Amino acid sequence: MASSSVAADMELDRPNLEDYLPPDSLPQEAPRNLHLRDLLDISPVLTEAAGAIVDDSFTRCFKSNSPEPWNWNIYLFPLWCFGVVIRYGILFPLRSLTLALGWLAFFAAFFPVHFLFKGQDKLRSKIERKLVEMMCSVFVASWTGVIKYHGPRPSTRPHQVFVANHTSMIDFIILEQMTAFAVIMQKHPGWVGFIQKTILESVGCIWFNRNDLRDREVTARKLRDHVQQPDNNPLLIFPEGTCVNTQYTVMFKKGAFELGCAVCPIAIKYNKIFVDAFWNSKKQSFTMHLVRLMTSWAVVCDVWYLEPQYMREGETAIAFAERVRDMIAARAGLKKVPWDGYLKYNRPSPKHAEEK
Amino acid sequence: MGNASSMLTQYDIEEVQEHCNYLFSQQEIVSLYARFCQLDRSAKGFISEDEFLSIPEFSLNPLSKRLLRMVDGLNFKDFVAFLSTFSAKASLRQKIELIFKVYDIDGKGKITFKDLLEVLQDLTGSFMSEEQREQVVTKVLEEAGYTMDCAFSLEDFIQIIDHPGLKMEVEVPID
Numbered sequence: 001m002a003s004s005s006v007a008a009d010m011e012l013d014r015p016n017l018e019d020y021l022p023p024d025s026l027p028q029e030a031p032r033n034l035h036l037r038d039l040l041d042i043s044p045v046l047t048e049a050a051g052a053i054v055d056d057s058f059t060r061c062f063k064s065n066s067p068e069p070w071n072w073n074i075y076l077f078p079l080w081c082f083g084v085v086i087r088y089g090i091l092f093p094l095r096s097l098t099l100a101l102g103w104l105a106f107f108a109a110f111f112p113v114h115f116l117f118k119g120q121d122k123l124r125s126k127i128e129r130k131l132v133e134m135m136c137s138v139f140v141a142s143w144t145g146v147i148k149y150h151g152p153r154p155s156t157r158p159h160q161v162f163v164a165n166h167t168s169m170i171d172f173i174i175l176e177q178m179t180a181f182a183v184i185m186q187k188h189p190g191w192v193g194f195i196q197k198t199i200l201e202s203v204g205c206i207w208f209n210r211n212d213l214r215d216r217e218v219t220a221r222k223l224r225d226h227v228q229q230p231d232n233n234p235l236l237i238f239p240e241g242t243c244v245n246t247q248y249t250v251m252f253k254k255g256a257f258e259l260g261c262a263v264c265p266i267a268i269k270y271n272k273i274f275v276d277a278f279w280n281s282k283k284q285s286f287t288m289h290l291v292r293l294m295t296s297w298a299v300v301c302d303v304w305y306l307e308p309q310y311m312r313e314g315e316t317a318i319a320f321a322e323r324v325r326d327m328i329a330a331r332a333g334l335k336k337v338p339w340d341g342y343l344k345y346n347r348p349s350p351k352h353a354e355e356k
Numbered sequence: 357m358g359n360a361s362s363m364l365t366q367y368d369i370e371e372v373q374e375h376c377n378y379l380f381s382q383q384e385i386v387s388l389y390a391r392f393c394q395l396d397r398s399a400k401g402f403i404s405e406d407e408f409l410s411i412p413e414f415s416l417n418p419l420s421k422r423l424l425r426m427v428d429g430l431n432f433k434d435f436v437a438f439l440s441t442f443s444a445k446a447s448l449r450q451k452i453e454l455i456f457k458v459y460d461i462d463g464k465g466k467i468t469f470k471d472l473l474e475v476l477q478d479l480t481g482s483f484m485s486e487e488q489r490e491q492v493v494t495k496v497l498e499e500a501g502y503t504m505d506c507a508f509s510l511e512d513f514i515q516i517i518d519h520p521g522l523k524m525e526v527e528v529p530i531d
Binding site: 035036037039040041042043045046047048049050051052053054055056057058059063282339343 | 388391394395397408411412413414417418419420423427439442451454455458459472475476479492493496497499500502513516517519522523524525526527528529
């Protein structure tokens with residue numbers, strides 16, 4: 001009968017059917033009431049919803065813990081104040097100065113090279129690459145970056161893509177310091193956008209807009225073209241699609257894994273000992289984030305270059321992405337979460353809700 | 357903790373605790389406050405619909421719309437009072453009352469055939485057609501000895517749904 005088969009479908013939604021009372025403790029009319037009760041008992045669904053309100057694994061990925069100053073004691077407090085004075089009064093101006101000088105030197109060298117060497121593209125690219133690397137080193141110095149690199153340096157070969165987990169925009173700077181990567185990034189407003197447009201073009205970066213759906217196809221094509229060329233800088237992709245705090249990784253987007261070439265994972269782990277390098281883009285602008293880094297003692301992080309991976313027989317892009325994500329999470333000690341990073345910006349579509 | 361506009365004082369905690377009939381411990385209330393501030397990103401003092409929907413797990417829940425009508429715009433005290441129904445210490449009656457309110461979302465005091473259909477629709481989506489749903493609900497009601505134009509009051513509802521295995525509990529993480 002139609003209703004019993006449909007009722008059977010509904011039983012799949014009702015995990016608590018096994019919680020039935022033994023028949024002898026039920027009053028006589030109960031066998032009929034049992035059906036109605038099952039229909040009406042929405043408690044598991046409500047429990048899930050309340051559970052999500054109280055705590056959910058997605059928001060945890062983007063929680064930035066506010067720094068706890070260790071100044072609660074009578075003798076720690078003056079020490080801490082002294083530390084603050086040094087950090088804000090001495091280190092910060094020194095670092096800003098270094099940064100400013102670095103920028104000046106960079107621009108003084110970059111623009112002439114860019115225009116004078118217009119004919120000799122190869123030479124120009126080489127010089128520009130070196131300049132960008134130098135500029136990134138200046139940046140890293142400006143927050144006293146203590147960075148340990150493990151593993152073989154990336155080589156410039158065609159048909160390879162580098163993927164890394166993403167905590168802050170400084171990931172790019174840290175990696176760029178070692179090797180000139182071409183990176184694929186979200187278009188940003190402000191001075192970052194300006195730098196994106198002018199300088200990073202020279203290392204072959206690709207821009208996209210998260211909110212533009214058609215952009216995806218164009219970007220996919222650009223990616224494919226890029227990896228074919230032997231002269232291009234190795235391509236660096238952050239498959240999480242957004243900045244995640246230093247304890248979790250969200251699902252990787254499959255785009256980087258469908259290009260039919262080797263995928264070299266890079267794991268980045270920041271040590272929160274002096275400062276939390278997670279950039280909570282909803283809470284502060286990039287400038288403020290940089291200022292925070294520059295007024296802390298140091299940024300400590302580890303970078304591991306892992307073994308290049310190839311897609312296995314019969315493996316889908318998504319499975320491949322998950323495998324690489326496992327590797328990176330294991331290496332960097334991060335917890336995996338089954339959510340799409342873009343949920344930070346968009347609602348889950350009604351399709352997903354229906355599937356549930 | 358987060359961007360709290362004001363820190364919770366001991367008085368506040370006690371007031372909130374009283375409001376929820378002491379169903380939460382003080383530590384749990386502090387945790388809930390941190391969570392509240394985390395969700396209330398613009399520090400308005402209440403969590404808007406949008407902010408609830410930014411929790412993917414919640415947004416994907418089939419009953420999220422109905423629950424939203426109950427939690428939208430609650431200040432912290434009422435937020436805790438709402439969640440207190442899910443505490444392990446809450447009475448079964450209180451939990452069943454909440455389920456009743458979810459069905460009777462427009463607060464008429466009675467659950468009608470229409471309410472049952474609507475909740476079933478929320479839960480099954482496009483897996484069942486409107487006729488199938490009507491069939492199921494009618495059949496189940498008949499088997500239980502009710503007709504289509506029945507209207508359940510709270511007491512009727514409690515009688516039907518009450519069974520000792522009914523659990524609706526959420527644990528508040530305390531760090």
